Amino acid sequence: MMRVLLAALALVLAGPVHAQDKLPPAPYAYRQLDDPAQEARAKALMDTLRCLQCQGQAISDSDAPIAGDMRNQVRLRIAQGEDPEAIRAWLIERYGSYVSYKPKVDALTWPLFAAPLAFLTLAVIVLRKRFAKGRVA
Amino acid sequence: MSQVDTKGRRWTLWLPLGLFVGFVVLVLFGLFRPAERTVESAMIGKPLPAFDLKAAVPDRPALKSSDFSGGNPRLLNIFASWCLPCAAEAPQLEALRRAGVEIHGVAIRDTPGDLAVFFAKYGNPYSRIGADNVSAIQFAIGSSGVPESFVIDARGVIRYQHIGDIRADQVPLILAKLKEAER
Numbered sequence: 001m002m003r004v005l006l007a008a009l010a011l012v013l014a015g016p017v018h019a020q021d022k023l024p025p026a027p028y029a030y031r032q033l034d035d036p037a038q039e040a041r042a043k044a045l046m047d048t049l050r051c052l053q054c055q056g057q058a059i060s061d062s063d064a065p066i067a068g069d070m071r072n073q074v075r076l077r078i079a080q081g082e083d084p085e086a087i088r089a090w091l092i093e094r095y096g097s098y099v100s101y102k103p104k105v106d107a108l109t110w111p112l113f114a115a116p117l118a119f120l121t122l123a124v125i126v127l128r129k130r131f132a133k134g135r136v137a
Numbered sequence: 138m139s140q141v142d143t144k145g146r147r148w149t150l151w152l153p154l155g156l157f158v159g160f161v162v163l164v165l166f167g168l169f170r171p172a173e174r175t176v177e178s179a180m181i182g183k184p185l186p187a188f189d190l191k192a193a194v195p196d197r198p199a200l201k202s203s204d205f206s207g208g209n210p211r212l213l214n215i216f217a218s219w220c221l222p223c224a225a226e227a228p229q230l231e232a233l234r235r236a237g238v239e240i241h242g243v244a245i246r247d248t249p250g251d252l253a254v255f256f257a258k259y260g261n262p263y264s265r266i267g268a269d270n271v272s273a274i275q276f277a278i279g280s281s282g283v284p285e286s287f288v289i290d291a292r293g294v295i296r297y298q299h300i301g302d303i304r305a306d307q308v309p310l311i312l313a314k315l316k317e318a319e320r
Contacts, residue, residue, distance in 0.1 A: 021219045021246035027269045052176055052281035065246060066281070069272035094279035096179045 020067060028075035029068030035079075042075045045084040048101040049074070049091065071100060166245045175300045178279030178287075185213075185293045186277040190267025193244040200241050200267030208306050209220045210296070210318035212238055212311070213287040215262070215275065218255035220283040226302035227259035233260040233308060237313060242266040243274050245283055286311070290318040 010030055010123075033039040046060035051067040057068040077087050092101045097106075180186075180247035185202050192199040205211055214230060234240055242263035244252055252266075269275070270277040278287065278295070288311070296318040303311055 022248065022251070023246045023270055055174065066272050066275065069246075070276065071213075072271055073273065073276060091276070094179055094276065095176055095281070098176060109246060118293075 026072030193268035222302035230262040
């Protein structure tokens, strides 16, 4: 019993091993831009950029250092007057479209957009046929 | 409705179930297949973006993008003293250095003190080390973690990306990629 308690105590006291840096976060990682309009633009962009380390999250949701650094870069560039879509394009050029959460129609993704339209058209045709038949009978 | 009509449609009765089973198989396949978690850089074949970094430690010069032009292909190693795989990679970098490879390092979010301790423990294979405290180089080059190594040819073009630590059995591969970059 004593041993179990000791083991439990050791677990409670043991600090987690962090493979992380000791530097403070980048200046604009956790600080909003002073201009609310600029911050809104930065936020909208950061909500649709993927964190490269914690890949299910947007950089605006993540506490990973690299996400903080990316927020810093996004905010600085927005503050310099750069267009959010230009920043997105810059990142896509480096990481591929994987880095962006914003849906985009291209050679690979067009069926996702075309399929619902095709199904809807098909449904309309089938239903019209059914109703037409019903009227005749 | 005629009888021929219903007979002809009998198989279509199973179509929705068939589609559903196909969908379930697809989902299961995606669920149990290990996900590809590495993000490859899209910058291979493109010139190294311009950068100019401060020196990370007092005993090695600073690093800028033009340090990669001329001479032989070089290795750009992105690392950090706080990164465990970077420590595991140290003997392989040392082996590459002994094989005559010039290795330039970029220390991500690091301090000179921590780097000195790291080098005392694991050795310092770098000719130049730049300090990048906001991961700017990583975004510019399409790197998403540490360690990552890039083969840069003498014209400053990115030729190859190695994600993660270079293992002992991967040293020949890196040497071959460096050789390939001479052309």
